[in-house]
Amino acid sequence: MQLLNEAIIRHGRLLGQDIIKVDSFLNHRVDTRLLAAMGHALADYFKASSPTVVLTVESSGIALAAMTAYALGGLPMVFAKKSVTVVQSDDMVYAPVYSFTHKNQNVIRVDKRYIEKESRVLIIDDFLADGQAAEGLLLLCQKLEAEVVGVGIAIEKDFMRGGRRLRENGVHLKSLAVILSVQDGVITLQND
Ligand code: 5GP
DSSP: OHHHHHHHHHHOEEETTTEEEOTTTTSSSOOHHHHHHHHHHHHHHHGGGOOSEEEEETTTTHHHHHHHHHHTTSOOEEEEBSSOOTTOOSOEEEEEEEOTTTOSEEEEEEEGGGSOTTOEEEEEEEEESSSHHHHHHHHHHHHHTOEEEEEEEEEEETTSSHHHHHHHTTOOEEEEEEEEEEETTEEEEOOO
């Protein structure tokens, strides 16, 4: 997606060898026009799969997931939670997820009431790196007996194994921007 590619090149910052900071336009300060365009692009791509609910994990996928769900005609959006609260229902499903950016293990959880059996789920996230977040969300859907119609990602890091693993497992995956490599401080993107 041209607009997103331009934003990554103009505003993306590298942290070490493999972390791209996009918090000036995507996951801290949000460029809402760009976000709306991204949500519409993912909605257009997946609308033929007739999703009934959009699922993400807190926190950085929430804005894009909400925009995509709205662009799909006002679908509900559910975000898997990482933290346990006292008001939490006891009817939850769980999956372990190793956080790529925080380097810690989380347990993500969704209340069974919010994704019914046989729901058609579109999974959305901001980044796809090793694929742990997406695989955790896929496991939640399996436990919920819901069908995953696809995985939509803002930025896929092609030099990491997540995208390849999902495609090999037959997941219908669409990434709006694909980073081919990061070398000597230079981000190389796949052209549209
Ligand atoms: P994975 O689970 O695929 O290894 O990593 C995906 C998750 O880690 C995303 O939810 C995202 O929040 C975070 N992440 C992975 N790589 C990056 C990155 O380069 N930059 C940022 N900002 N987040 C990342």
